[in-house]
Amino acid sequence: MRVLIAVFFALAASAIQAQDMLGDLRDQGLGFAQVTPGRSLQFPRDHGAHPDYRVEWWYLTANLEDSEGGQWGMQWTLFRQALSPRQAQAGWQSNQVWMAHAAITTPDGHFFEQRFARGGIDQAGVSRVAQDGHFNAWMDDWEWRSNSAALFPAKLKFSVGEREIVLLLEGTGELVANGIDGYSQKSAQGQASYYYSQPHIRVRGFVSQGLEKTYLSGKGWLDREWSSQELAENQQGWDWFALHLDDGHKLMVYQLRHADGEHWLSGNWIDPQGSARLLDRDSIVLSSTRSGNIETGDERSRKLPMEWKLALVEQDRSWRIRPLYDQQWMATRIPYWEGVVLIEDEQGAPSGVGYMELTGYQ
């Protein structure tokens, strides 16, 4: 799903100011490797980078609790982008650029950090899993390190400002291929990505700030996605949910908002055993029930849908989704909202936690 962020990353950095640049990118888009149905995912190869594709990310969110039951959230993402479709070169001539986001939702507030690095010089990157024998993704001193070629178990170390975060990640289920065997369609016009997830991650770790150390534990969700295509022209942004339900189910739902006509809705319903069921437009009912004014730091505020009602037709279930608190804005180069949400069932009883991402709101 987060294909869009990376596309935005590329466009906002260039095309906002220069229209011809946007044209360049479209042309260049032709030269990148294309996402087609029927390519089967292979591991550990596909844990590594795919530099022939334009954008790619390793995207982890985690809903955590401290010893006093306080709700915390973590987000750590490594984005890769190829600036041009030519053959990737090593060293300073490389056409690869890396971006990383880290955010932490604490009982005291939401904090984030953003980093950039050029590719080819090992300042940031993902190890070539097949050759190196172990998975490793890093930027400067932020690092996801696994002792094996698998993604888990792993140690993730990063920081947000003064806060140092160390998390131990353990996969407790199988990887889930989204869409059709990992081919995830994003619009009726054919935009698509390769997309797999690990929704079953046990997380333990701590946040330290100075001498203060808080131990945390909870559940994590990893998304791996790569693609070469941009948004369809009429798509304005999206609303995305990754939910851990207390009954052991995992639910991923997203809605691509169209300027005209119906939104593109899709998702995945994953049972505790790890088997997934693809959700399409007809099986998801998603509507916003409350809007909030978010202070976005650029001397203005934006109105964003904060509370939602989500229903699955076939499963005959519905939930109310609301943020832990509204102010979880990411004032990054491409600003968006992403943060911890709490889930209630029809009766209003707490029934899970998750992450929500809202983009494209002006």
Place this chain on the structure above:
Amino acid sequence: MRTSGIFWVLKALLSHYWRHPWQTLFLAVGLIAGVALWSAVQIINQHAENSYRQAQSLLGAQAHYWIRNRRDQGIDPSTYIKLRRDGFRQLFPLVELEVSTAAGESVSIIATDLLALPDNLLGNDQSTRDFGATWLEFVQPPYRAWVPRVLARELGLARGDQLELRDGRRLPPAMVQARVQQGRRVLMDIGAAFALSGSERFSYLAVGRIEPHAFRRLAASLPDHLELIENQQHLDLRELTQSLHSHLSAMSLLSFAVGLFIVFNAVRFSLWYRRATLLDLRLMGCDSRVMLVAILFETLAWSLLGTALGFAVGVVLAQLLLPGLGASLQSLYDAIVETELGLSPWTLFQAWCLSLIGLIWALAWPLYRQLRRSSLEAARVEVLLADESGARRRMALAAVGLALLAAIAYPRIETATQGFVVLGLLLFAAAWSLPALLAAALRLLAWLLPAHSLLTRWMVSDGWSQLPAFRSAMMALLLALTANLGVGTLVDSFRSAFVGWLEVRQSADIYLRAPNVSYEQLLGLADNGSWLADSHYHIGVSTRWRERPTLVRGVDTRAPDSLVLPLSSWRGESAAAALAIWREQAGKVLVNEQVHFLAGVEVGDEVELKTERGLRHYEVVGVFYDYGNPYFQFYLPGRVVASHWSHYYSRGVALWLNKNNPRAMQQAEASLKALGAQPGDWISQTQVRRLSVAVFDRTFAITAAMNLLTMMVAAIALLASLLAILQERLPQFAQWRALGLRQSEQLLLVATPLLIFCTVVWLLAIPLGALLSWILIDKLNVISFGWSMPLLWEITPALQLALVVGLICVSTLLLVAFQWRRQMPLALAQLGETV
């Protein structure tokens, strides 16, 4: 009632200005020219000052420390990546290159990784937005070379052009844009710089804002061959360049003074014409307080007009002068001055204050005095004449006072500013003594002329009538001529000393500085060929001594250039003997003139240097000339430096070619290439001298420009005076025409005193100019830069100026003759009418 009173008084007073548009124009031109020249320099100084203040930043990112290789061999990228992965995100890499274009221009290149610049892509500041549009192209092949607008114009580059270098290499396609603190350098990506230089090493790393604990950790984790150096450039630059800026300020104040003389002149004229108006206003019972308010209003209006227009012209002037000065500051002091001018309202306010003070002195005060005087009395000729001689006496007395003050202060001069104050005193003493001297010249001529040559005597004696009108213009001319001659002599002396010094100092044929070529290898190779006659391998250590950047050089004492090092003072009988002592005895050091003059170290003194083996003391046996270098420098034998500092770095090798081998140069270049030196790593004697002299000339280009402009202002003053005389005395001239005077005789009548005055001024300017240059060389240059040189006086500039003055006189006289032709018929027809 009162306000309408002021209105009418103002209307009466100000109507003068549109009745006499020429004089109004002159007043405006004088004021505007003065303010413009002053503010141009102030704008530049302020702009440079701002740039120095930003020297803690580099390309928009903070740079509080540098990480350098102790041996000046650059930094391996892997070391940098390791530091980044250890969490030192404050670091960013830089590559600096110096390349020569195909046209022989020297171009500085700075390269960095925009993605690694701290807070670069994140901030919302202007720099981020500027760079947002093009960074995609910037960071990947074929890359882009960002060229500041001014530099692009100089190099003739348009968007997309690829600058060709001397050896045929090309820079990436140009983008005419610049980042903050880029100065006159071409900015490109590190990848592009690596491709260009063929070597993958950083020149140094910069360290942005860093917390104390992180700094301690960084210092501890640096490999041994790297060192952390605090970036004190913002302090160093201010101190090093201060003198240069006070020189400029002094020149600009002089220009302002010259401009003010035009104002004086125009005001004198306006007073002459407005005597009657002032009298009438008084007779009609105008309250003197109302008149005072009106005068102040007039002054204020002029100051606002003069400041607004003057400042605007100043901005344009500054824009014209800045590129040259920026280039000089960069080549002399490594000071990066933004190429796009920044303006501060403070400078504008200062300009207004200055013009207001000037106008109160030149306009309001004389008007007020005229007002206070019994006007009936003031209109009478004898009162005017008495006034005139009284004014002359008062000015002469003041001049003597100023000169005495200057004489008393001269031996006590310690700073450049004090020096300029004394210079100012002297110049004004000269200017104020001028009317008395001109009067004396008239008296002397009247006495010398035979009694029967009535007409000649008349023409000379008419000087008395012209003297009041010419007084200010002549003072302006004197100041302009003196400044021109004085500064001209300084520059000529300096240039001749500098070129002579270059010839001795840069006697080698090739200068090589290539980190990847070892000296031993080079000598080994040279042994096989027959091209090398001699060589000199320099090493050096950068350090600080007495709070200033200092270079300790390890030189080969037996190299050809060391044997004839030009000394300005020495221990013992001769310079050669002192050099021999330095060569042969331990514990001796040579210091540059900056150490001698600025730090007060004398020959025979001991200096204490901090070495890695503790403090060491050395006896100073000689002081060597070191033109163009703003830093302290010590010369020690190379082995001493090598034994006291482990982390010395190579300062390059000088090579003398075998004179008997006609193909020595080609062989040398082939050998150097064979050793892996890049074509940009060495430079020939011709090139290095040409570059040095070019830097010198560019440094003084601004001086020449200021001199020229000041002369132009003085010329305008002269023209204004002549036209004022024409206006004031037209009825008188008509009367003489009625007596049968021919036009040619009449022109002669005006020209004779003018020529007498100009000759006196010119004659006076010659010794004054010499005095000025002597003070500049003897005191100010030494105090400011620590450079001494012999005074080189020549008559040619004075003769050239005589020609210039003559031309100015002739052209203004022609203009006057033309005006006469236009106005005389009416004046004749009006003869006999009561004035």
Place this chain on the structure above:
Amino acid sequence: MVMLSIRNLSKSYRYADARQGVLNQLEFDMAASTSVALLGESGSGKSTLLHLIAGLDRPDSGEILFTGQALHSASESTLAALRRSQISLVFQQFHLVSTLTVLDNIRFQAALCQRLDADYEAELIERLALGDQARKYPHQLSRGQQQRVAIARSLLHRPALVLADEPTGNLDENSSREVMALFSELVKQADSSLLMVTHSRAMADFMDRRVRLHNGKLAESE
């Protein structure tokens, strides 16, 4: 012998877009060695006529012949030469050169045409009682004395014609008479002619002949 002959002389000035005639087909003859008073109302054109005769201004039409020379069409340099040696002018404002001594002022015009005459100079100085003032500067003299200096200057080179425009206008009545008597006498003695503009009947009486300018034309007057 007719020294000055004016025929059909017209001159008008533009005032506020309308031409206003000052002299209108004026006719005038003046014999050598005579003195003529030119009377007329203020603004009648007396000074204009004087200026035209001195060549300081040009007529619209008509002829001015001075000893047979046509002044109305003469070049500027011819006029200058004439003024230098033949025609001299005395004004109400004495127009002395303030930077020259009284003696130099007296010699001024004679020096211009190189007709210095020490004897005549001494005589003029004596007659005009300027002996004690010779070394002084003009501003140190009284008005009457200054006018006497101007008179001496106008006569020393013995011009054929002296043109005087209210020469005593700046003086009180007694000095006026005194200066006028002396002036007319010296002119006669020098064998020069004098054409004097005045509005004072008393001053006119010193002259041989009186003419009155009225409506742009001259008429003999008693």
